[in-house]
């Protein structure tokens with residue numbers, strides 16, 4: 004995120020906001036690149052909506068600056084910031100038809116106040132012409148969203164998915180510089196959510212406009228975003244691509260939030276020569292902590308393997324099987340590791356791996372689990388990720 | 401309906417017995433209310449319609465069938481016509497002032513944060529008070545020599561007005577008092593309507609460019625208040641239509657019949673002059689009008705369906 | 709922008725305050741006059757604040773030398789009598805309308821809906837004739853009888869009972885409860901909020917009613933609060949406006965005080981009605 008790139012998108016500097024005495028946003032910086040799909044991801048109440056509403060101008064920040072397309076917009080009302088928003092509730096005007104809903108943003112911009120007043124509006128000779136133009140654009144957007152058949156209906160006569168599309172259309176007609184979306188899929192059922200997810204990704208690819216998308220659903224975030232800003236308690240924990248967040252979590256908190264099932268965290272201590280000890284096993288990391296420093300080891304479920312074929316000679320841990328869940332394409336094994344305190348862990352196997360393991364009798368208690376290099380992360384006492392030394396990229400004894 | 405699928409030996413007679421018992425209980429529960437309904441509503445209505453085609457006077461020995469003569473007389477009776485005219489004038493003032501005044505007050509009060517409930521109490525106070533008692537207070541307030549209103553208006557350059565005894569002003573004065581009692585009621589109804597408008601809609605409107613007060617009102621507030629406005633309009637019409645208490649206390653139809661209203665004339669004919677048949681015909685007309693209003697209301701409330 | 713918002717807020721406060729003064733003026737005037745000495749009421753100069761506190765004389769006259777206390781007592785008797793019969797008849801009937809099938813249910817409910825549009829002024833003539841014939845004019849019974857039937861209460865309670873979960877009724881029947889027990893032990897307790905709101909509506913309506921008492925009451929002994937204050941004004945004050953205002957204050961006080969104490973419930977009770 005260099006300055007040159009972010010100048011065209013949305014740039015937030017030092018945004019802070021409190022409600023009453025409670026601090027919701029704590030001096031937050033964020034540069035959104037023009038044309039990217041940036042997701043604000045985080046647990047409920049972490050301030051995602053508040054941040055989005057500050058960008059839209061619906062809420063005023065206590066301090067800090069919002070720039071859109073390189074120009075500060077703090078003094079501008081929402082309508083003049085060149086942003087459009089899709090609300091969680093869709094916020095469609097219930098008394099207007101779909102066409103009326105889609106036309107409203109354009110009417111507000113292209114008609115004078117007199118031309119918008121009831122009765123009086125018909126006096127303007129210009130109005131009919133402008134309205135024809137608006138309706139043509141409305142129809143074009145409706146066609147793009149495949150809702151042209153619904154133009155004469157009112158929101159109450161639409162399904163959830165159709166309403167969602169109308170809300171999207173109302174944002175699209177204006178061709179804004181930035182789309183803001185606050186959990187737009189949360190009112191849809193699971194199947195529809197997957198479908199609309201794809202459509203949104205398509206739409207983003209087609210329009211090439213900046214999207215800022217709020218969700219607390221990590222699957223949505225991982226599948227659609229160019230980049231994700233993971234938030235917690237009014238701060239950004241990490242900003243990066245979905246791969247960054249999953250494969251190189253900046254902190255233990257990020258690693259815990261991303262990924263399902265959640266990763267296993269084991270408390271360990273540094274051995275003073277760049278490694279850690281897990282029971283009888285030593286894992287080298289090339290870190291520089293003094294001996295006895297408390298460290299956390301995070302292991303993704305798929306970083307555990309059974310000693311099959313080429314994986315058989317990695318560092319191994321003994322474990323007791325508690326429960327096995329069949330999810331169809333994969334299995335989740337809930338185990339307790341043979342370490343002090345018998346910490347629980349979750350192991351993810353593909354169906355093929357599971358089948359092979361069963362055939363080889365590897366699922367008999369006690370299990371032997373082998374650690375793969377990818378998906379094992381070490382975190383320092385402050386929770387920050389410890390980059391493995393390039394000399395030790397492979398975890399070997 | 402699924403009786404046949406119940407897999408027990410003799411379910412049907414048992415169920416039938418139970419249903420009979422429930423039906424019996426239902427009839428027993430409803431009986432007192434049903435009897436009252438007949439005695440207080442149905443029978444009087446039939447008697448009323450029958451009376452309206454007679455020349456019956458309370459205490460008279462002979463009764464004559466007069467057909468629609470009572471109705472015909474009514475529409476040529478200058479007192480009745482004046483009462484109709486006055487009542488409509490009264491409604492014509494109280495209705496718009498009550499509806500739009502209530503809406504404006506609600507909008508102002510709704511925007512207040514800390515003082516909102518204080519204003520709610522103050523404006524609702526006249527609704528809870530006994531109108532007859534407060535009308536005596538108004539009479540005193542408006543008294544040309546004892547009350548404070550006349551000198552106050554004189555100081556403002558209106559001259560010394562005797563509001564209740566001036567044929568040109570008496571009806572308007574009653575209407576203002578009616579408005580005084582009614583505004584708080586309508587305001588509370590509109591406040592409930594305003595609170596039910598989702599905040600999202602105003603925010604969506606702000607993003608769409610409807611930022612000014614006029615656009616916000618026309619695009620969001622007014623349409624979202626549609627059902628409330630219908631309801632307030634009808635209730636205001638009906639209660640204004642039934643103006644009676646203030647007339648009895650303050651003007652007794654005077655001066656010079658300037659405040660003869662429908663119910664007051666009906667009361668006089670029926671219970672002062674005891675022209676029962678004639679009053680019955682008037683009542684039938686009143687009922688017809690009220691039914692019309694109710695039908696209108698039912699129609700308009702159906703439109704609510706189209707909203708979310 | 710900020711100064712415009714400030715100006716708007718000041719303006720709206722100004723409008724609301726002026727309105728509030730107009731709303732309150734009669735109450736303030738009533739209370740001030742009720743403690744004003746009689747000679748001052750007729751005085752030439754207007755000083756809103758009484759020169760001396762004459763509240764005792766005025767309220768004493770209203771309380772002991774007028775029919776106002778009697779009228780208030782009558783009002784309480786009439787309101788409570790009406791309410792008791794209304795609840796006793798409307799609650800079971802509404803339950804039956806909502807939850808039981810019996811012959812004539814549809815007709816009864818249709819009549820209830822029709823009855824919602826019929827004010828007391830409509831059946832007043834025939835009811836008056838009947839009461840006159842029965843020699844019952846100027847009695848408590850005459851005052852209360854037309855209101856024993858409450859179509860509004862029937863309608864309100866029926867709507868309420870329809871939302872009561874069917875499963876609980878079924879379970880109660882399986883437990884061996886009769887329908888009568890179901891009404892009094894399950895349905896009525898659940899309907900208490902609606903009953904409260906309806907009671908407010910009913911009491912306010914009948915405490916304040918003028919039309920019907922004006923027709924059937926002729927004696928001082930049966931006067932209701934509005935009749936009490938009218939009689940006081942017309943004959944009994946001896947021109948003492950202070951005492952008259954004290955009487956008006958007394959008659960207005962019960963409902964206004966109840967409103968100030970139970971504000972939410974009062975507003976709910978009065979606004980849910982609309983039509984009557």
Ligand SMILES: Nc1ncnc2c1ncn2[C@@H]1O[C@H](COP(=O)(O)OP(=O)(O)OP(=O)(O)O)[C@@H](O)[C@H]1O
Pocket residue numbers: 022023027045046047048049050051052053054219
């Ligand atoms: N208008 C407000 N007044 C007071 N507190 C508020 C207001 N709006 C938000 N908050 C508080 O600010 C915090 C952050 O709210 P916000 O809506 O931004 O969370 P969020 O991340 O969007 O959560 P969710 O995923 O549940 O929507 C919450 O604790 C919330 O209670």
Ligand SMILES: [Mg+2]
Pocket residue numbers: 051052053185
């Ligand atoms: Mg949110």
